[in-house]
Amino acid sequence: MVDRDDVLTAAQRALNADPAASMTAVAEAAGISRATLHRHVDSREALLVELGTRSLDQWEQRLDDVDVEALAASDDADRIRAALEELVLGYVDDSDVFGFALTDQVILANAALEARTQVLADREAVLFAAAQSVGVLRTDLPARWFGHAIYGLLVSGRDAVRLGDVARRDLGRLVLSSLLTGIATP
Known part of the structure; x- marks a missing residue:
């Protein structure tokens, strides 16, 4: 069975x-x-909501694994940067499993999942704000912008791998580099 x-x-x-x-x-x-x-x-919608819930469970687990609130309170730039990198690379790994959940309209339109998404985004923003305060992330951008940027990079990465434009093994490095140093010539 x-x-x-x-x-x-x-x-x-x-x-x-x-x-x-x-x-x-x-x-x-x-x-x-x-x-x-x-x-x-019961239905395709119920299946998608269940899978969306699993996706959010994994996001929450990633935040718990780096102990985002305690880390943010540490004011330790090296630890914050290392945890931020670990978190983003974890998200890249998770995008293999939950990639469809990033853009599925049933999941994105579910009120309960949206409310939980906001709670998790708030937790994540605490880390981004701490990273800004210790000089790891730019201070001229809103802290919540970083979450949106990561999300966009994950969607782009999923599509780039699916289309064969980049190798899966390179995706973590590409996402992390694009996030932390941008795409302009240094």
Whole structure:
């Protein structure tokens, strides 16, 4: 018997490969019938909300792993920079698993997921503000801008890998370099 976690993992893979995948295609990817899939989730929308929740759980875990609030209070520029780099590289890794969730309109339009997204973005902004105060990030930009910039780089990175424009192995370096040093000639 296939458990719920296996079904959701297969659904993530199927939707990353084809964000418009039907429930039939998702069921086939999980190696189950559509009827069995519907025993795990009521609808495509419910599936997407469940996967969006998993995505946010992972984001929250990344923030917890670097202990973002304690780190921000440390005023230690080296630790803050190292944690920021770890966080961004973790997000790049997560974008392999949750890439479709970055742009899926059902997920983005769900009020509960949007509210939780704002809470996590607020936690993240605390780190960005601390990074600004110790000279790791530019102070002439709003702290929340960095979260939007990272998000945009993750979407761009996902698309660039999918289109074959960049190698997956280079993506972390490209995202981190674009974020921290920009794209202009130094």
